[in-house]
Amino acid sequence: MKHEAAVSSAKEIADRVLAPAARENDKEGRFSSEAIKALGPAGLFGIMLPADVGGSALGPRTFAAIVSALAEADASVAMVYLMHVCATATIAAARNGAAVATTLQEIAAGRHLSTLAFSEAGSRSHFWAPVSRARRNAAGVHISAKKSFVTSAGQADSYVVSALSPQSTGPTDSTLYLIARGTRGLSIAGAWDGLGLRANASAPMTLEDCEVSPESQLTDDGAGFQAMLQVVLPLFNLGSAAVALGICRAAVAGTATHLKSARFEHLGQSLGESLPTLRAQIATMQIDTDGLAARIDDLIDHLERPRDTTVLRVLESKAAAGDVAIAVTSAAMRACGGAAFAKHMAIERLFRDAHAGAVMAPTGDVLREFIGKAVLGMPLF
Numbered sequence: 001m002k003h004e005a006a007v008s009s010a011k012e013i014a015d016r017v018l019a020p021a022a023r024e025n026d027k028e029g030r031f032s033s034e035a036i037k038a039l040g041p042a043g044l045f046g047i048m049l050p051a052d053v054g055g056s057a058l059g060p061r062t063f064a065a066i067v068s069a070l071a072e073a074d075a076s077v078a079m080v081y082l083m084h085v086c087a088t089a090t091i092a093a094a095r096n097g098a099a100v101a102t103t104l105q106e107i108a109a110g111r112h113l114s115t116l117a118f119s120e121a122g123s124r125s126h127f128w129a130p131v132s133r134a135r136r137n138a139a140g141v142h143i144s145a146k147k148s149f150v151t152s153a154g155q156a157d158s159y160v161v162s163a164l165s166p167q168s169t170g171p172t173d174s175t176l177y178l179i180a181r182g183t184r185g186l187s188i189a190g191a192w193d194g195l196g197l198r199a200n201a202s203a204p205m206t207l208e209d210c211e212v213s214p215e216s217q218l219t220d221d222g223a224g225f226q227a228m229l230q231v232v233l234p235l236f237n238l239g240s241a242a243v244a245l246g247i248c249r250a251a252v253a254g255t256a257t258h259l260k261s262a263r264f265e266h267l268g269q270s271l272g273e274s275l276p277t278l279r280a281q282i283a284t285m286q287i288d289t290d291g292l293a294a295r296i297d298d299l300i301d302h303l304e305r306p307r308d309t310t311v312l313r314v315l316e317s318k319a320a321a322g323d324v325a326i327a328v329t330s331a332a333m334r335a336c337g338g339a340a341f342a343k344h345m346a347i348e349r350l351f352r353d354a355h356a357g358a359v360m361a362p363t364g365d366v367l368r369e370f371i372g373k374a375v376l377g378m379p380l381f
C-alpha cells in the first residue's frame with residue numbers, strides 16, 4: 001500500500017465508522033471494537049512493518065497523517081492506533097532470537113492489536129524507571145508488576161511490557177517483553193473512567209508472576225531503556241502531536257459550523273456574521289492549528305533525515321502539541337458558548353480529549369525539564 005491509499009483508507013474509516021459512534025462511545029466509555037475490525041483488515045495495522053512480514057514499509061509521514069485523520073473523528077481510537085504502532089515498532093526491532101515473526105505477520109494481516117504497558121503505579125509518569133523486576137529461572141523470567149494505565153487494556157492481543165532486568169543495578173536497567181493476551185497472571189485491575197479519551201480502555205493492569213519465555217524477551221537485559229528512547233519515543237511524540245492536530249482541526253471545523261449556523265434572529269445574522277470577536281477567536285484557532293501542522297511536518301523531516309536537532313524536535317513537538325490542543329479547544333469552548341457547555345456539539349469532548357496529551361508520559365512538564373537540560377548542555381538522565 002502507498003501513502004495516499006493508506007491515508008484515504010484511514011479517512012474513509014474515520015468518516016464511516018469512527019465519526020458516527022464517537023459521541024456514544026465517549027459517553028459510555030466504550031472501546032470501539034468496530035474501529036479495530038475496520039482498521040486491521042484495511043491494512044493499516046502494519047503500515048510501518050517491512051514487506052517480508054506483509055507490511056507496507058511506510059514511514060512516519062504516513063503514520064502521522066493516519067493518526068491525525070483518525071483523531072479528527074475520534075481521538076480515543078487514534079490513541080489506540082498510535083499505541084499499537086509504537087508497540088509494533090518495538091516488536092519489529094526485537095533482538096536476534098526473539099520469536100516475533102508470527103506476531104508481526106498477524107499484525108500485518110490486521111488480526112493482531114498490540115499496545116504498550118510501561119507506566120507503573122510506583123514510578124508514575126517516569127515510565128523509563130519501572131519498579132517491577134523480572135526474576136529469572138530455567139524457563140525464562142517471571143514478572144509481577146502494577147501497570148497504572150494501559151491503553152486498550154483487555155482489548156489488545158499482546159502487551160509490550162517493561163520491567164527491571166533480573167540483575168539490574170540502576171533505575172533504568174529495564175528490559176522489554178512481549179506478553180500475549182490470556183497469559184496466566186495478567187489481569188485488568190480496575191475500570192477506565194477518564195475525563196477524556198474515555199473510549200480507549202486505559203485501565204490499570206496487574207501482572208502476577210507472569211511467565212515469559214526467552215523467545216518473548218524483546219530486548220537484551222538492560223536494553224529496554226534504549227528501545228524506549230530510540231524506537232518508541234520519536235513515534236509516540238509524533239503520534240501524540242498528530243492526535244492533537246486532529247483534535248484541533250475538528251475544533252476549528254466544529255466552531256466554524258456553529259458560527260455559520262447558529263443565528264441571532266433579532267439581528268438577522270449568524271454568530272459569525274454578527275461578532276468580530278468570534279471571527280478573531282476562530283482566526284487564532286486556525287493560526288495555532290496550522291502552526292502545529294507545520295511543526296509536525298518539520299518533525300517528520302527531522303525523522304526522515306536525522307540530524308543534530310532531531311532529539312530536540314522530538315521533545316518539543318509533544319510539549320507544544322499538548323499546549324496547542326488545550327488552547328485551541330479552550331478557545332472553541334469560549335466561542336461556542338453555552339451550546340458547547342451544554343454538550344450540544346462535539347466541542348466539549350474535544351476539549352476533554354485534548355487534556356490527555358499533556359499528562360501522558362513524557363508529560364509536558366517532563367519534556368520541558370528535558371528540553372531545558374538539553375539547551376543547557378546537561379545530561380537528560
Ligand SMILES: Cc1cc2nc3c(=O)[nH]c(=O)nc-3n(C[C@H](O)[C@H](O)[C@H](O)COP(=O)(O)OP(=O)(O)OC[C@H]3O[C@@H](n4cnc5c(N)ncnc54)[C@H](O)[C@@H]3O)c2cc1C
Pocket residue numbers: 083115116117118119120123124125126127148149150151152194196197202356359360361362363364365366369
Ligand atoms: C488516557 C491515558 C492513556 C494512557 N495510556 C498509557 C499506555 O498505554 N501505556 C502506558 O505505559 N502509560 C499510559 N498512560 C500513563 C501516562 O503515560 C502517565 O504515566 C500518567 O498519565 C501519569 O500520571 P500520574 O498521575 O502518575 O503523574 P505523576 O507522575 O504523578 O505526575 C504529576 C505531575 O508532576 C509532573 N512531573 C512529574 N515528573 C516531573 C519532572 N521530572 N519534572 C517536572 N514535572 C514533573 C507531571 O507533569 C504532572 O503534572 C496513559 C495515561 C492516560 C491519561
